[in-house]
Amino acid sequence: MAAVRKHMDLNTEGLLGNRMDVLWLFHIEEMAYFMANATRENCQDECRLSPNRDAAEEDLKKIGVECTKVDFDDANVQEDLDRLIKKYDMNFHDEVHICRETMPNFDEKLNIFFEEHLHDDAELRVIKHGVGYFDVRGKNEQWIRIPVRRGDFVFLPAGIYHRFTTDRSEDVVALRLFRNNPKWTAFNRSEDGDKQPIREQYLKDVSA
Numbered sequence: 001m002a003a004v005r006k007h008m009d010l011n012t013e014g015l016l017g018n019r020m021d022v023l024w025l026f027h028i029e030e031m032a033y034f035m036a037n038a039t040r041e042n043c044q045d046e047c048r049l050s051p052n053r054d055a056a057e058e059d060l061k062k063i064g065v066e067c068t069k070v071d072f073d074d075a076n077v078q079e080d081l082d083r084l085i086k087k088y089d090m091n092f093h094d095e096v097h098i099c100r101e102t103m104p105n106f107d108e109k110l111n112i113f114f115e116e117h118l119h120d121d122a123e124l125r126v127i128k129h130g131v132g133y134f135d136v137r138g139k140n141e142q143w144i145r146i147p148v149r150r151g152d153f154v155f156l157p158a159g160i161y162h163r164f165t166t167d168r169s170e171d172v173v174a175l176r177l178f179r180n181n182p183k184w185t186a187f188n189r190s191e192d193g194d195k196q197p198i199r200e201q202y203l204k205d206v207s208a
Helices: 019-023 057-061 077-087 106-114 197-207
Strands: 004-009 033-035 048-054 066-069 092-099 123-129 132-137 143-148 152-156 162-166 171-178
Touching (some): 057 066, 057 143, 077 123, 092 106, 132 152, 143 152
Antiparallel strands (some): 033 048, 033 143, 066 152, 132 143
């Protein structure tokens, strides 16, 4: 079974309306937090500090990360998705199922996802099923963990170092949004990530 559905054009015409103001009142229910050191052996656990230290919305804004909520049980969910698409000027999407039963070479893929890396393009995800964790580098190089589950939307700007893993259920379905045809190139920090022009631009943007 294929793990990824082919990307599709997104039609966003005629979608302006007053639901946008309502949509952005919803935030991810489980708060982001500064995390303890994580390895590939324990990364699917919560990895909280002791005592716990929550990350405020301002901590995420400082690094260009945005989070909100989409209610998949709302009859108007497609309108809300269309507004997100229009807000971020996206043109394509696909759907990925990250699951041991459906994704070939699952352990290898999950290791790749959890390697600290950046992209030339922004990363936009809406979780349709399951639980996972996006980890992003904070202002002082500390990791911030963003727990995500059904209905959670995450925007990661181009050039930010990040990584992803599922929880131990190992079953996540995510909608991926793209501005252009999908580009999957990841630049690992351990290799040449710091040399990428987009990294320099990102650092300028968040320091302004």
